Amino acid sequence: MCRWLAYSGSPILLDELLYKTDHSLIDQSLHARLGVETTNGDGFGVGWYGATSETPAVFRSIEPAWNDRNLREVASHVESPLFLAHIRASTGTAVQQTNCHPFRFGKWLWVHNGLVREFPRVKRELALVVDESLYTDIEGSTDSELLFYLALTLGLEDDPPGAVERMVGLVEETGRRQGIEHPIQMTIGTADGTNVWAFRYSSEGKSRSLYYSTNVRTLREMYPERPRLQEASDESRIIVSEPIVELAGAWNEVPESSYGLVCEGVDQLHPFRPR
């Protein structure tokens, strides 16, 4: 099990969401409530988009997030209008930087919570589908990174929802051919520097939790006394595995088998159908 968070909106210091809320992502590294495990101590990562480059920065470490001083330093000094963060609980693969999320390819970032069931039985067959030109960019050994490279192979850069639907379809077909009942369990966040897509799906229809924050204008009316809400831009949106602060009306579950798009204009929510 893992936890992740995506933010899009007016530039804020990373630590506003990673540290400074009651049940912040870093707090969840030690005390997650909604997951199978309470501890997500097998590494972490944060990827952020900035002003100086189209390519996002990625800071990843194998140490538990709760005590990592460099993460605290970076988070309290770096502002970003769009970032993804992830805390990891390994399901068996090695604890190493190249297995930490977010994964990056060009301007794309990718985080995953969940697993490919019986991954060793399908890994090779899935790896063969990865485009030849992409294959050697795979650096780690996780299912999560392989899902990313499959999605890239299947068109992520042109049609993110379609590519993820094709990727999941492929994983399910491959798994079922091996007699695996429920091949995939996932929430996925991906971004290209402008938009964020968030997916919630599992073969068994009981997906890991995923929430998106209520429209900021609505929240401001509900909570006129909260200074942070007054400062947040209208477009600000948080997507997160489990709420980072208790606030009635602030969090909405991403429905089963659906995906959301956070973008300029009106955010969207659609059904997700593996192909």
Added chain:
Amino acid sequence: MCRWLAYSGSPILLDELLYKTDHSLIDQSLHARLGVETTNGDGFGVGWYGATSETPAVFRSIEPAWNDRNLREVASHVESPLFLAHIRASTGTAVQQTNCHPFRFGKWLWVHNGLVREFPRVKRELALVVDESLYTDIEGSTDSELLFYLALTLGLEDDPPGAVERMVGLVEETGRRQGIEHPIQMTIGTADGTNVWAFRYSSEGKSRSLYYSTNVRTLREMYPERPRLQEASDESRIIVSEPIVELAGAWNEVPESSYGLVCEGVDQLHPFRPR
């Protein structure tokens, strides 16, 4: 909060106690039951005495014990008749090897669970008591290591119980002079390669948990069907912050304000009185 374990007896592979029991020390790094925190993920260490040298080996790391591959390798290939292991939950000081237990001086090892309350207020005064010749051997920044060097200064090598009683007396006197109500909370394990001493004490009289295993001959009679007990030598003894296996009659609480000595001959239990 931390957890520790000491073993003395016929040589066994370290992993027999670190990994292979239901609620082994490594399991306690992720799922402690009796402590304030369930997670002890801020580093670990194991010190063992061997055949080739009077000086024990010390292996320490800042990674969580539960996923450390090197610990698993060493533990499954190294046998020892006397070892101390520790998993750490930092109470604020840096996560670094030199803050991990066991601490070593010559042939001595030292592990500690607990804290010196308001340590920053008394640290300098206590550090000045450390013998000049020992002062520069202090490498870390913890209260635990300083307690060790104070005990060494106050005669640990000649009279361990007396030195620890004088050390605690000094800490309590120093703390109270600063208006600190309950200056110290501790369970401590120390060894010289032949004997193990285990102390349980706190200024408030509510000390962290500490257990010692029942005499092996008695356990064998109680559980004739357990092969591991049949293999264990008569002299084998485990001291541990919380039981590593559920077995009725196998664990005995070290009483409040007392210390035990595991040695050749009859093990002993005595009252502990700070001087």
Added chain:
Amino acid sequence: MCRWLAYSGSPILLDELLYKTDHSLIDQSLHARLGVETTNGDGFGVGWYGATSETPAVFRSIEPAWNDRNLREVASHVESPLFLAHIRASTGTAVQQTNCHPFRFGKWLWVHNGLVREFPRVKRELALVVDESLYTDIEGSTDSELLFYLALTLGLEDDPPGAVERMVGLVEETGRRQGIEHPIQMTIGTADGTNVWAFRYSSEGKSRSLYYSTNVRTLREMYPERPRLQEASDESRIIVSEPIVELAGAWNEVPESSYGLVCEGVDQLHPFRPR
């Protein structure tokens, strides 16, 4: 032996100086030319001042700088008008984050190349001079950090040159009382977010190398074809243990027993006299 670099001027990406010159600081971690050792692989650190906080960020790691991916990520995405970076070659003390430079106190940063000779013999006596309120902030075990806290005790925040002169005077007096012929060898860089001070001194009068860059206006006239020089602000100044690029006329040795001040207005160079 270590290497360090300080930059003050118009905001630039850290990697401009850490990576993108022929003999950049990171290149010096593997291939230093002017030092006693060619390898500075025992950790590194960079501290930078930014827009969001008076307190500088400090990113430190025990891994060799040449292969650290997080350093590369941060350096290629963070801009700063004032930063200090350091690569370490341990002279014996532990390789741990708290022994990596820069050290920070409030808005102050501190880097050091050199050593206190026979440090174990004078450490305790020097540590006792550190102000009581500062003592517990010492987290590591190096001479360099202790020099910083001595300078803070002796007035660094009010009169940096005077405080460093008093600190060196104290170290020399203490060392000589112990029969140590040449107690200190140092180049030191320190900054408060506005100014940078750089010191070069050693008891034996043969100090480690230290250079400052030539005035940018002069360099632009000398090298009109160099685009980076055209972009650099008039006030930009680099101070560094060894030149990061070969360019005739670009580097000037800080004279023996002297210190420089980089500030708004005219930079200064003064003699350094331990008190």
Added chain:
Amino acid sequence: MCRWLAYSGSPILLDELLYKTDHSLIDQSLHARLGVETTNGDGFGVGWYGATSETPAVFRSIEPAWNDRNLREVASHVESPLFLAHIRASTGTAVQQTNCHPFRFGKWLWVHNGLVREFPRVKRELALVVDESLYTDIEGSTDSELLFYLALTLGLEDDPPGAVERMVGLVEETGRRQGIEHPIQMTIGTADGTNVWAFRYSSEGKSRSLYYSTNVRTLREMYPERPRLQEASDESRIIVSEPIVELAGAWNEVPESSYGLVCEGVDQLHPFRPR
């Protein structure tokens, strides 16, 4: 470039060869003489066979060997009759434990110095040859580990020299089909707990250095005053990338395109011919 060492003989403490000779393997991590680079600071590993298990222990770390305290502790307390050690200089792949040598499969260990040229261009094609049942055991991203799994696929456990010859033949054929002139450069050491095989080969016929020690009986006669030689068993043999001590007559170059077998009875040297 990397450096490695293999020992077979009477049980000795690992540190006898890793630390206690003039130009020990650990010294070579900072000061290699015969290699392309003087620094081998991108991690290390040691694998040893012991008494308690057929499976060797493997201790690997991403820190430079020269300052790793745990390696020093383990090496000074563990005795073994057969061990392989390796210090790494990355040729581009990530610095992570799973990229450190020795690699292990069952009772087999594997170390490599050299590279597969233009590895990204042939990696996928070579990976497809790895037996399906072995594919998911690949944890890292190096050419060295892939060579090991290719050799295992091609019969390493039954016929080590034949399997390595077939593996090299495959790599050369694959590389040449891609227009790569000299596809492979290697010295390789592998062991099964009883025997050690050492290979020296490169497509261009200019292989990295590799030496084996002279027969101990001969050395004893040459150097009757050397106590360590008197203690060493007749069967003791060292194979190493570069000599760990200067001693006339003690080291013999493994010839180009050949391999050696260290075993009970008479050690052997044979030509190596890729198939």
